[in-house]
Amino acid sequence: MGEATPQGSAASRVFLVVVVSVAALVAVLAVVLILDAQRAARTEAEEVTRAVAESLAVMPQVMSDVTGAEASARLQPVAVDVMEHAHVDFVTIMTSDGVRVTHRDPAEIGRAYIGTIPGSAVTATEEYTGTLGPSVRTIAPILRDGDVVGWVAVGVTIGSIASDIVPRLPFVVSITLAVLAAGLLGAVLARQTTRRVAGDLPAGTIRDAVASYESMRTLGEALRAQTHEHGNRMHTAVSLLELGRTQEAIDLLTETSRQSQVLVDQVAAGRLGDPTVGALLLGKSAQARERGVEWSADIDPEAPRSPLSPVDAVSVVGNLIDNALDAAAAGDPPRWVRVEFTAADDGRLRIAVSDSGEGVRDELAERVFEHGFSTKPAGTEGRGVGLALVRSIVDGAGGTVRISADPTAFTVTLPAGSP
Missing domain, CATH: 3.30.450.20 (PAS domain)
Incomplete structure (x- = not known):
């Protein structure tokens, strides 16, 4: 899952982020309060001079x-x-x-x-x-x-107006200190809460654990769909044999084998060298058929090897396909998903997953990668994690991920892995 790099625990990083955020907030608050004090002192000076001048x-x-x-x-x-x-x-x-x-x-x-x-x-x-x-x-x-x-x-x-601000400074200082104290307390509580959940594990290890979970989830769903489809076809073939329709049973099993073999051959012929991704694609093709979505996968034999570990590769590809299947299934016919592994012009690996769904609005193009954000109904398991994890893994590998429209496509570009 990439080379290990020295890093503090996730709890320490949460503490540091909260402290820095609070410090920035306190600095802004202090400036705002001082500017407000200056404004109030100037307003008071204008009112006093007007009253005295008009009275005289x-x-x-x-x-x-x-x-x-x-x-x-x-x-x-x-x-x-x-x-x-x-x-x-x-x-x-x-x-x-x-x-x-x-x-x-x-x-x-x-x-x-x-x-x-x-x-x-x-x-x-x-x-x-x-x-x-x-x-x-x-x-x-x-x-x-x-x-x-x-x-x-x-x-x-x-000069007199400026000196009038001095008596107001204790109030400014007390407010900023109170906010700072509350922020530091929040940082300590956030660190303790994170430590109870993650112990002293580094943030990268936690991300890897999430990636592993997501990989197992999406791969498990794909294999379940493939097993279910295979079972249905086997039951159909057995029924045909019992009915004496041997040739039809042979044709059905032959077609099933041929469809799977085509994708296996594509993966094996290329330089991807990752049977796990091949198994994922086989299972996702079965999932697509279950959901009434036309499926196509194009793996260029010249596509460079992925630099990702099998777990990370399954997380990236699986989450992008899951996202595409959801979008396509929710859209109007014709419903389709297309997966491509090709070589980019600069020799890097290009993974594109496109679909027939409604797409992502321009104003949400960046927010879909935020942790916890989802355009899908609330309450669905895993919502708001997949695309955030995809970006985290891709960024960590030195790659990029972008969204394009007409049709909607998520394109990941990664450095070529070692042959």
């Missing part, structure tokens, strides 16, 4: 003093008091043409406001870089008798 703009003192000769002397203390108690980084009151009346840095009073002044009497919020650096700021109009006589700009620097 309607203060009677601001409305009356902004155009007076003593505007700076009277309004700068008001701005300083608001900055201290409202926890904003600057309050700039200015004239209607944008000349500062107040500022956090008194040296900036009398200079032009750095920012966007709306073209109409509306309140606006923006992010802008001024004398204090990048900030989120809201500017509101000061109205007197419906005319704009000045503006109030209130802002919080981006």
Whole structure:
């Protein structure tokens, strides 16, 4: 079943996969929570600056003093008091043409406001870089008798917004640690559960055990069908002999022998060198006849030897044929299945199993190879295992498996085995 490679137990691999998945989830969660904290802090800054700016703009003192000769002397203390108690980084009151009346840095009073002044009497919020650096700021109009006589700009620097995130970090850390702890606990439980089922067996050994089971299952079904068909024909031949119709009995047994011999000769003539696969094909041909499906098998004498062990070869071929028989039997007449062993253009072995079934929808072309997924009714034994096992075995041998349509065909390409 391929060369053994050093590997940990299946339980350890399950533990590692779960831990890595949890770590990735926790990292994503931490980033999401931090980004959400940043968004919340910025939203809070926008709401605070808007509320403070609009409140100052309607203060009677601001409305009356902004155009007076003593505007700076009277309004700068008001701005300083608001900055201290409202926890904003600057309050700039200015004239209607944008000349500062107040500022956090008194040296900036009398200079032009750095920012966007709306073209109409509306309140606006923006992010802008001024004398204090990048900030989120809201500017509101000061109205007197419906005319704009000045503006109030209130802002919080981006640095202050970032510092507001710090108190939120313990919550982020506690959530991520809780998720990490739950994930690690799940990983431990998954490892223990896997160990109870598989012990310390490597994952490859478990896959080989599944392959062996699938091989015995599909080969057993094929041989049962072949035995059943052979028994029916023998009973028919005995009945013909009892009726004195000797020639008809001989013809029936001769035809039965001829049909089987043709396939045996095909397998023996080629370089496949695997009588187990030959027995499988004989049995599957009987199964096809039982189910009313026309069967054909074409084995090219020049087809290279398979690199798979008999168990893996039976698993791959048997599961593909089972899948094809199910699809063909469920479809409309004519119902048929065709199996081909040929040499690919690059000298590799090509195994194609095609059928007359409805096929696989494009969106399911990859999902059919997932463990546990099946397009067939739930509850049927073995559903969702066969094609997943086929891909696992083929990938392990360095081959490929693909699906094509019109007609539906599963094509496996494998490196040529040793002669």
